């Protein structure tokens with residue numbers, strides 16, 4: 654390999670333009686100060702992180718529009734860490750762009766291909782070793798070795814079984830079924846349509862048969878958001894409209910993107926918002942995705958009322974709840 658390093662000359666590129674800081678000492682000093690300020694901002698952000706962690710009580714909260722009440726110390730830690738990394742990165746980039754040496758050089762690279770002599774020698778060595786191992790003559794050994802190696806490669810596939818059921822299958826089954834009562838969370842009280850005012854939103858769960866224990870996994874899969882709007886505000890086809898009751902509509906609470914809890918409801922716009930990656934679902938159009946990475950609407954639960962006016966499910970979910978990133982054709 655040649656170690657020669659020379660000025661890079663490429664007739665296809667425009668003439669190299671030197672930066673002001675390369676020949677103007679005042680510009681260089683200014684750039685130096687800017688880099689230092691960015692690094693100091695990073696240091697200050699780290700101090701904010703440490704201060705928030707040690708001195709701000711986890712009980713102190715602040716109200717943020719869209720996000721509701723948030724812990725101040727968590728905010729400080731998050732902003733501090735973000736600032737520390739951001740400013741140190743910006744400082745390094747600014748330093749490299751304004752002050753570091755910008756001479757373009759070319760270093761010769763040796764050829765990767767082996768010489769013809771080396772390649773010929775390698776082939777003859779392989780043939781010679783294969784001959785001494787009698788692979789050519791012992792076809793039984795050759796075939797059985799092929800079978801053994803092939804099966805060894807299959808064994809990791811068998812172990813995949815221990816990873817549990819496929820996520821899609823797991824999410825296909827919830828505790829919702831025809832006639833299941835909607836109950837408040839966590840009180841477990843049956844709900845009437847009159848319990849919900851127009852504009853209200855509530856999290857509900859399916860009433861489980863007597864003696865059945867509610868597990869955390871079930872709560873995650875079963876959680877449903879109940880929202881009431883004025884019936885005339887719906888923009889649904891006849892079937893989906895028949896799944897609502899007097900302006901009350903129910904959707905799975907698990908985001909169809911990556912499974913976060915869809916927790917924010919904007920009463921004005923009638924949008925549900927997932928806080929993880931900002932997928933936004935339009936309640937009036939059966940939770941159609943109007944923004945963000947989610948690939949499909951939140952599954953709608955068909956509801957109605959029993960003879961006493963309590964809300965019940967007409968049937969279970971008609972599609973898997975939760976993430977659908979493994980479903981290539983979901984749209």
Ligand code: FES
Pocket residue numbers: 908909910911912913927928929930931932945946947
């Ligand atoms: S998990 Fe909801 S948008 Fe990503």
